[in-house]
Amino acid sequence: MSDQNNEHHGGYYTGDVHNQFVPEHYDPKNRKKIWTTFWILLAVTIFEVAIAFTSLSKELLMWTFVLLTIVKSGYIVGIFMHLKSEKKSLQYSILLPFLLIVYFIAMAIAEGNYLHKMF
Amino acid sequence: MGWWYFSLWRKLGKMFMWFFLVSDAFTFSSLLIAYGALRHRFTDIWPAPGDVFTHFPFIHGHVPLAYVGLMTFILIMSSVTMVLAVDAGHRRDNKSVAVWMGLTIVGGFMFLGSQAWEWYHFIHGSEKGAYILSDGRFARTDDLEPGKLFIWQNHQKTIIEGAEAEKAIATSVKNIKGANLIENEYGNTPLFGNFFFFITGFHGFHVFSGVVINIIIFINVLTGVYTRRGHYEQVEKTGLYWHFVDLVWVFVFTFFYLV
Incomplete structure (x- = not known):
């Protein structure tokens, strides 16, 4: 596995018996994108703490927090974890199972409310 | 292989x-x-x-x-x-x-x-923790506001203070300080x-x-x-x-x- 092999831009060779080429998408603009993401995450977090003690209704606050949390996780998974630039098939196999979690949340909260009402 | x-x-x-x-x-x-x-x-x-x-x-x-x-x-x-x-x-x-x-x-x-x-x-x-009062209500204290008892029930806050609070503490069933896996002073x-x-x-x-x-x-x-x-x-x-x-x-x- 010589270093010359890996001078190739846009990927690297595995260096084992197969010496396969693994494509990589290096973008020099990445660093700017990373810092932009950081500022967005920070601003959203500060905003969340700031509105937590306003007189907004509890319902509205909760849905705002849920929405902002999904926005934040979108940035972390999409930019920091590079899921945005992965293959479609990988994206779907990672994200689709979480539809079951949405179903689970709906069922569990309904159950909690029911138990509260009945006992 | x-x-x-x-x-x-x-x-x-x-x-x-x-x-x-x-x-x-x-x-x-x-x-x-x-x-x-x-x-x-x-x-x-x-x-x-x-x-x-x-x-x-x-x-x-x-x-x-x-x-x-x-x-x-x-x-x-x-x-x-x-x-x-x-x-x-x-x-x-x-x-x-x-x-x-x-x-x-x-x-x-x-x-x-x-x-x-x-x-x-x-x-x-906190310093004083929480009390379970004789009527079963759960009352928290606040280190910054000594002598007051805070009771949360059905999202409503009731504050007891003065002689009433002293009496409630004196007749309380239990004093809980801090938290462990069995009880905690934050909620009942x-x-x-x-x-x-x-x-x-x-x-x-x-x-x-x-x-x-x-x-x-x-x-x-x-x-x-x-x-x-x-x-x-x-x-x-x-x-x-x-x-x-x-x-x-x-x-x-x-x-x-x-x-």
């Missing part, structure tokens, strides 16, 4: 990490969903997080949620340094990878330290403490594992393992795990502390 397996693992390593993270996310989801369900079940007696997490180092007074906000900032920051390490790896810049990895480890230790501080204050609790349910210890503890253990893994990779970077190998995929895989820990904290922050 053996070689074939190893090359397969190397090629699919990132995908396997992703699938592990999906399963781990399911575990955390289950914990948080159980928290949500039981909080809805005991909504009348569940403490408001804004009344519980009010401490901040060197500040005398209530600064609700500021400290967890700071912890969130620390973890997001260490996520940024991690992604910069991965980015430097793409440029094959070993020295930058080492610097950013080192900073990520520092961030991890800072977060763990913050969590230890948070746990200490949660377990230790052990579940609040249990979920706090379990969810933040499980997450903290993930952070600790992440720091250990980061240190191993950091040593590999320093000894030039990835320069010789020619690529930094290992750093990327560790990065995925570290970002996941950050991601989980974003959810814990919202559903345990904010809502």
Whole structure:
């Protein structure tokens, strides 16, 4: 596995018996994108703490927090974890199972409310 | 045969990490969903997080949620340094990878330290703690407002003070200070403490594992393992795990502390 092999831009060779080429998408603009993401995450977090003690209704606050949390996780998974630039098939196999979690949340909260009402 | 397996693992390593993270996310989801369900079940007696997490180092007074906000900032920051390490790896810049990895480890230790501080204050609790009154009501005290009793019932706050409060304390059945797995002074349910210890503890253990893994990779970077190998995929895989820990904290922050 010589270093010359890996001078190739846009990927690297595995260096084992197969010496396969693994494509990589290096973008020099990445660093700017990373810092932009950081500022967005920070601003959203500060905003969340700031509105937590306003007189907004509890319902509205909760849905705002849920929405902002999904926005934040979108940035972390999409930019920091590079899921945005992965293959479609990988994206779907990672994200689709979480539809079951949405179903689970709906069922569990309904159950909690029911138990509260009945006992 | 053996070689074939190893090359397969190397090629699919990132995908396997992703699938592990999906399963781990399911575990955390289950914990948080159980928290949500039981909080809805005991909504009348569940403490408001804004009344519980009010401490901040060197500040005398209530600064609700500021400290967890700071912890969130620390973890997001260490996520940024991690992604910069991965980015430097793409440029094959070993020295930058080492610097950013080192900073990520520092961030991890800072977060763990913050969590230890948070746990200490949660377990230790306030000076006077909470009382279970003779009529079964649960009354909290506030160190900054001595002589007053605060009773939360059905989202309504009642304050007793003066002679009435003294009498209520004198005839109280029990005084609870701090928190453990059986009782806590924050609310009349052990579940609040249990979920706090379990969810933040499980997450903290993930952070600790992440720091250990980061240190191993950091040593590999320093000894030039990835320069010789020619690529930094290992750093990327560790990065995925570290970002996941950050991601989980974003959810814990919202559903345990904010809502």
